[in-house]
Amino acid sequence: MKPLDLESRMRQGEYFHSLKVPMDNWTVLRLDGRGFSRLTSDEFEKPFDSRFHQLMLETGEALLREFNGDYVYTESDEISILLPKNWSFFDREIEKVLSISAGLASATFSVALGKPVQFDSRIWISGSLDRVVDYFCWRQSDATRCALNGWAYWKLREEGLDAREVTQELKGLKGSQKQELLFQKGINFNELPGWQKRGSGIRFRHSNKEGFNPITEEAVIVQRRVVEVLNDLTYGDDYRRFLQEQILTQEENL
């Protein structure tokens, strides 16, 4: 076989390599820690651990910076990053963006923790900004549901019930009933830290700062971009408004 034939026949085996995200679509990558139930069961406090949360924030920040994201949201062991609408790095290739985001998240978390972990990565797309806002509200409501379940579960386990008994006890209870159960045991769900109940946002914030141009010897306004962690997110309509503004502002500053 001629070398060129071999090259093109072998390339045909890279079947998925040509898959790209269509232009004019918003892209969210969602990364999730692999087997983190096992990882967190021994060395981290239950149901929430500040050190674990810091590691997730550090990983989220690395993703935000590397992909120049419009917004990052993290809860539990997952991170969602919204890419700029018409991102063009890696030619919008799906294999590249998934493998590199998972690689970056795994490497960042592993180095900070001191042992190897892995993240998987999946892609979500939509042509509508409203759907993007829905997406982030969806992940936030998952955070609230998981926080309530986690607190109720571990509070009952602390009292000596085994996993099966706790599951039985909580079966069919509505959110408000779980909150009441926690209240009876001395925990006011409303007063728990915001990052536990609603997750955290990470974003670039743009600000103007007065600087000095030594060549023209004039005062100049320079734009600064800093990373900001939001551990006290709003929810409902306020969160929707915040998301819209954040995304549109970020797109304008690209």
Ligand SMILES: Nc1nc2c(ncn2[C@@H]2O[C@H](COP(=O)(O)OP(=O)(O)OP(=O)(O)O)[C@@H](O)[C@H]2O)c(=O)[nH]1
């Ligand atoms: N102890 C502790 N566990 C946490 C914390 N944050 C997240 N987790 C755990 O991380 C796990 C995340 O859930 P999943 O992603 O469904 O579980 P997983 O074991 O990672 O499974 P796969 O993602 O399918 O590989 C849950 O078991 C959470 O309890 C924390 O702050 N402390």
Ligand SMILES: [Mg+2]
């Ligand atoms: Mg996981």
